[in-house]
Amino acid sequence: MDENGLDIFAALAKPRTGKLFVFSGPSGAGKTTVCRMLMERVDGLVFSVSHTTRPKRDGETEGEDYFFVSDEEFENLSRDGAFAEQAVVHNHRYGTSRAFVDEKTSAGLDVLLDIDVQGAAQISEAYRDRAATIFIITPTLDVLVERLRRRGTDSPEVLATRIKNAEAELARYVEFKYYLINDDLDTCVRDAEGIIRAERLLVSDII
Numbered sequence: 001m002d003e004n005g006l007d008i009f010a011a012l013a014k015p016r017t018g019k020l021f022v023f024s025g026p027s028g029a030g031k032t033t034v035c036r037m038l039m040e041r042v043d044g045l046v047f048s049v050s051h052t053t054r055p056k057r058d059g060e061t062e063g064e065d066y067f068f069v070s071d072e073e074f075e076n077l078s079r080d081g082a083f084a085e086q087a088v089v090h091n092h093r094y095g096t097s098r099a100f101v102d103e104k105t106s107a108g109l110d111v112l113l114d115i116d117v118q119g120a121a122q123i124s125e126a127y128r129d130r131a132a133t134i135f136i137i138t139p140t141l142d143v144l145v146e147r148l149r150r151r152g153t154d155s156p157e158v159l160a161t162r163i164k165n166a167e168a169e170l171a172r173y174v175e176f177k178y179y180l181i182n183d184d185l186d187t188c189v190r191d192a193e194g195i196i197r198a199e200r201l202l203v204s205d206i207i
């Protein structure tokens, strides 16, 4: 057939490099919930478990929700270049393991990241077209505050910080490729699934 690399069957036979699906948005928008549901519904996805210096909440599991580390451990990892991106969010440090992301994408798996807007910008810069950035938001600000309150995981002080920080985070939606409105959860997850499936079918990724 074609000798100029324009044969679609030859292109499809090549091993695929995975993509990064970056979910960002203010605290309470539904990133954790949507990522969990996507993991159940879509094949070929792995979730990137971040490192954080934030204290563990009730019900959270080490290695599943986060790798909980001390400030010193985080600093050592950072110095060793272990993070693909890192940021201070709501007064604590968070970082994404570079080794995990690179290993999984090399194996053809897509990686879900639940990270803040600063981290999303760093991933975009580093991974370019291999990263699809998605901004999740509630239908209104009032709904966001109500969901955060109802989640009941944060002390009044932490809640106040998260609501205060939401404003600056919301202003950065313009940096993202996609947006998702998390009103009805099932619709939101279906839309997220649509983004993933469409991103997997880009011709530009196989030429």
Ligand code: ADP
Pocket: 025, 026, 027, 028, 029, 030, 031, 032, 033, 034, 147, 148, 150, 151, 182, 183, 184, 185, 186, 188
């Ligand atoms: P984030 O990870 O962005 O901080 P969560 O996934 O923890 O947000 O969601 C915040 C709260 O809102 C949780 O208690 C979650 O169960 C709830 N929630 C998420 N999506 C919806 C939805 N579509 N409708 C109602 N409640 C929701």
Ligand code: 5GP
Pocket: 024, 025, 026, 027, 031, 050, 051, 054, 085, 086, 087, 089, 090, 094, 095, 096, 114, 115, 116, 117, 118, 119, 120
């Ligand atoms: P939480 O403490 O509620 O789990 O997360 C607080 C914020 O930190 C959320 O916006 C979440 O997306 C973000 N976050 C979690 N992991 C990382 C990470 O590895 N890097 C960055 N930049 N943000 C993260």
